[in-house]
Amino acid sequence: MDSSRTTFDSTFDAIVVGTGPGGASTGRELARSGARVLFLEQGDAAPIAGTLTQMAARAAVPGKGAFLHRDLSLLVRALTTGGTSTINFATAAPPPAALFAAHGIDLAPALDAWHAELPLGPLPDTLVGPMAARIMDAARSLGQDWHKLDKMIRPAACRSGCWRCVYGCPFGAKWSARELVDDAVKAGAVLQARARVTRLLVREGRAAGVDAVVDGRPRSFPAPLVVLAAGGIGSPRLLAASGLMDGPAAFFSDPVVAVMGSVDGIEDGGKEVPMAAGMHHGADGIAYADLTLPGPMYQAFAAQAGRFDRLFAHAHTLSIMVKIRDEVGGRIGPRWVDKTLQPPDRRKFDQGIGLARAVLERAGARHIFASHHFAAHPGGSVAIGERVGSDLQTAVPGLYVCDASVIPGPWGLPPTLTLLCLGRRLGWQLAGIDQKQY
Template sequence: MPARYDAIVIGSGPGGASVAQSLARHGQRVLVLEQGSGAPLRGTLAQMAGIGAIPGKGAFLHRDASLLVRGLATGGSSTLNFATAAAPPLERFAALGIDLAPSLAECRAELPIGQLPDELLGPMARRIMQAALSSGLPWQKLDKMIRPAVCRTGCWRCVYGCPFGAKWTARDLLDDARLHGAHILDNAQAMRVVREQGRATGVEYLRDGAAHTVQAKVVILAGGGIGSPRLLHASGLAPRSLPFISDPVVAVMGALDDIEGGAEVPMAAGMALPEEGLSFADLTLPRPMYQAFALQVGRIDRLFAHRRTLSIMVKIRDQAGGGIGPHWVDKTLQTEDRERLRRGTAMARRILSQAGARHLFQSWHFAAHPGGALAVGGGGPASVDSELRTATPGLYICDASVLPVPWGLPPTLTLLALGKRLGHRLQELM
């Protein structure tokens, strides 16, 4: 490893991986530091728990018992997400001086994005879609980042980490960046941004119990909606606590007598109601996760009904609040957020009733899209400008923490486009 690079990218999720690939393709010397492991994905509960369920690292419990999850692994949360390719709100970004259309077009041309073929739409997703459509709702297939030729009917490993290569992850971009000369270090925890005369000049990181310092022309924080704000604070570049958004979710469930399922691609179809700040999708999860939902709300009677239970995800566009601090993450729902969840869960219950489901119940709310703490154009003490620059020269941010709030969409495709755009802009400056 050289002592100096053209760019250091901290974090290897969609935003960081996209920047790294773009720069490496243009011949820049790139180092990617990833706190998590780069071990191959095996699609097991144990590995998934290690990536996204370790308290204080991948999972955070709030005061109102809401669970917030993030992925710590090479590829970031893309290793565990549902591979939904929601289009970014181009008009919203354009109003902030960011034209994402060209980068988005590049992403669509390069990545496996499209609706699932009918044969990969599971029986539970079909039943929910039929019920929603018969109720006059605009339910439709969602764009997924899945390779249909490789995806297996009746598989349930999307959320565990697909071991077959059917589900796209940011690891694909990292592999390409590596082929173009980038260095990818896993189990490398960035401790602080190094500055000289007010400019970001490198990163101090910890690996194998030893501290290292490496220098670069530019530093890109892509540690995620929690990781990047924390690293800014550790570097003396942000307030002690920053409010954020989290896209809270509730799973609403109900059982049928005439269906046998439980193993299919989740979020195959759904609908968005942007004017109400609500979105919905089918949410068939592996049995242990379903049973955890049943247990948390005391529905022991439903523990063994997994294969007969339909589940609908209700997601809301929440208000920024709470705080990300150096050793804590805390956020409670505001009154408007709770009202949105109430309306959304009532609508989901009506869809399930239309499908013939009985024994309806719902989980506590949880979340997996922390972001917005460093929002572009936010005007806060640690926000970024339209070029994703911080107030510190040479320091950029490209992850969910820069998303304008409120959000309410799966952010993967948006972050990929932002990363590609930033990579092109940095190439012009180098």
């Protein structure tokens, strides 16, 4: 990947702002069709090291990769090539078909194409760790439909006991959108990392390119087609900075709490693939999964909850994620975000935490506690049907948005596969490819 190039000897047919799943998949389709594509990525393109230090620099610096505010304790995004797909848990939830069908969007052809290409499926039993297995057995004994979840992981390359999923996989086992950017670059696209886009350019009523700061130097990049994929927070901010937002942006965030309890019989745990199994109560808007985290992250959760007595219990503490489908609300400002839980959100958390406690108790857990909530899936801020059409085009011809910001409503599950489908569909559309052939 080229992360240092600041001069260009050619013009571009398309600029893609951001390299998460939506932007990377759109850009790859365009590059493969012969278009001259420029990716502009605000973060770095350094190889994934799988370390806490690297992950924290990309995703945990307040005001950059993370936001601290009112009662949403922490909102996380990753600024790096591949976006948050580099540090997520690689869970492949299918797109919410009905949510998109209401806007005349069929993602089935794109989903079929991804199933033919990506490593999608549940983990083999050999990669389901003892903590995840114990939680699953306890949930099933209570009559819950707890089952293995589809993951975007190559089992043959996955190292059991590695625990690095959330830090970034250095072994190539966990898929990330970096692979699509690599494919696009091989097809002739250019990647410019550490490029902070400051304004979307419009000339004579049409998209005309972007202004950016690259390696500390202001640059202008002309192009007749711009795909904005800066994420649920970044995209509305850029639209607002460019005078292209008609009012403040609200959003959803899929808040999460971790419910934890210590057990006997597991003394060297905490080194397994997280979210190996779980369940989703769609009608209630609550999702559950095992959530084994690296030691330092577990300790941060325990300290945040005031449970300093549990700081050194990581190796034998089971953890269950409770994620809710929250109400759209709050506001995204130029340098801040603000969102509070609404009464329906709190009721969902109460219900979900109660069930998680019951599962942990059935698993033999003691000293059970819940963390404060955090979130990592901000979206809906440039929603389809409100600020973009079903073709993902804004009111400005030639300017499209393709990231979590366009998801038309919350549904409370990981959006990676949905964004891949949206990106592929948009790429086919812009390249003039009939998706019916897939």
